[in-house]
Amino acid sequence: MSILVVGSVAYDSVETPFGKKDNILGGSATYFSVAASFFTPVSLVACVGNDFRQEDRYLLESRSIDLQGLTYMQGETFRWRGRYGYDLNDAETLDTQLNVFASFEPKLPAPYTNAEFVFLGNIDPRLQRQVLTQVKRPRLVACDTMNFWIEGQFESLLETLRHVDILIINDAETRQLAGEANLVKAAKKILGWGPRILVVKRGEYGVLKFSRVDNGALTVFGAPAYPLESVFDPTGAGDSFAGGFMGYLAGTGRVDPEAMRQAIVFGSVMASFNVERFSLERLKELTFKEIELRYNEFRELTRFEDVKELRESLPVS
């Protein structure tokens, strides 16, 4: 099944302890689309300015991403400038220029309205709903958000959350959204607002998935991040994660709890590759074989055996 994504396509200027690059391809929808494209056909809804480079369009096309929904508008493409310190966990935003993105009103091409899997990237919650209302019968809707919308559009965000199945945000956003320091309590609160699954991204510490089950209890799944010897550029890690996660579900057409766990790991796999190089440099040369190998490395990284009749074998009673 194909997946529909709405979000930003951007030119980023990024500084990390390992280098500096200006005006490189970025944006939430870009990272998401390329990561998801390894698993399923992707339909992209976003806008760019008339400065959008042909080579960047080719990159998306080379991954068979459907660009009917990529609107060219008069003006410049969205620009973000950021810097990472040595701990590489948090970006410092130095400059944001919305440009054409400021007047973006997503309108789906007719074929996209049949989408069954939908990812609402980190944009104004009003626009996220505007996309949703155009989709006829979505089977699984996931969305992202950030502190800017939590602070400035809280009520509108809550309205969006009433219509999504899965919220994918980081741990600081989870605590801020719920107004609750304890992550389990925060998850319970948020899962009372609409989503049945909350995926909490924790950067180098991995991911926690909280699921609401029928009896009102929570089930939790945790996966560590892949331990990398060199993290080059964390930009797009969260969107690559979401792309791998939703891409796997859409590609297999599964929405069951077992598939959700596997999807978390495929998301972690895609994020781990993405941060190895600047921009989309690593993802664009990635092979499916490498994805499968790293999935198996995650299995090895996390497995441990059951214990049986332990107490009887111990020297204490």
Next chain:
Amino acid sequence: MSILVVGSVAYDSVETPFGKKDNILGGSATYFSVAASFFTPVSLVACVGNDFRQEDRYLLESRSIDLQGLTYMQGETFRWRGRYGYDLNDAETLDTQLNVFASFEPKLPAPYTNAEFVFLGNIDPRLQRQVLTQVKRPRLVACDTMNFWIEGQFESLLETLRHVDILIINDAETRQLAGEANLVKAAKKILGWGPRILVVKRGEYGVLKFSRVDNGALTVFGAPAYPLESVFDPTGAGDSFAGGFMGYLAGTGRVDPEAMRQAIVFGSVMASFNVERFSLERLKELTFKEIELRYNEFRELTRFEDVKELRESLPVS
């Protein structure tokens, strides 16, 4: 097999967002001993002042901990005063009074010199070696340390590390000890100094275990922390972890890689119980049944299925 532990027995005064307790039983060797005692007999080497309360001695005895090595000295027991904020990850030390601990020179009772499993709690690296030289033929030696020794006794600490199999420290200590921001690089460096296993405690983010294997490569095992709805007092979490970890290995007499993975999880189980209440309140009423149940919850928390012939089933090639 029994386990020998050397470390501190203390009276702590702890303030968390959930309450405040003065002069409660604490200390690295105390938490370690009680946690390990669920798996194996424990021999404790530490010192206390003549103010040490009989009820606290009874608590240790009720866990069948051998106290031949607990020396009573003239003066007061070691005291620590600390405070935790809402994130509960880092303690702020408000006051430390070494008292009798300042002149502690560990001397093993004769039966202890046959110990096969040894844990060197967080004390002066010189004293850690002083214990080791008294043990005849240790099979597995683990040690802890902290920023104070890394900064002030670096060379002495390196000398200790040459004689230990497993170093158990937190992530900030790992980075500081290696002088390296990337955890994988830091682990490689430290594993070149003696230990063949490095266990990195990351509080609410779980644990990573790095093991040096014969070809010079690293194998990594990662486990998340148990997601707790209420963390009451994080004091002793690291020592309870070490107690569960080493206790399981000593109790089963195993030192193989599979047992090490299980031991990491048992350590995480003991730490997760410990933080549910102040001081040793939770551990002292804990049952082995609860430990086994939570181990199984960790299995459920982390498991995910293999994928087979995935690519053939996906709608993209």
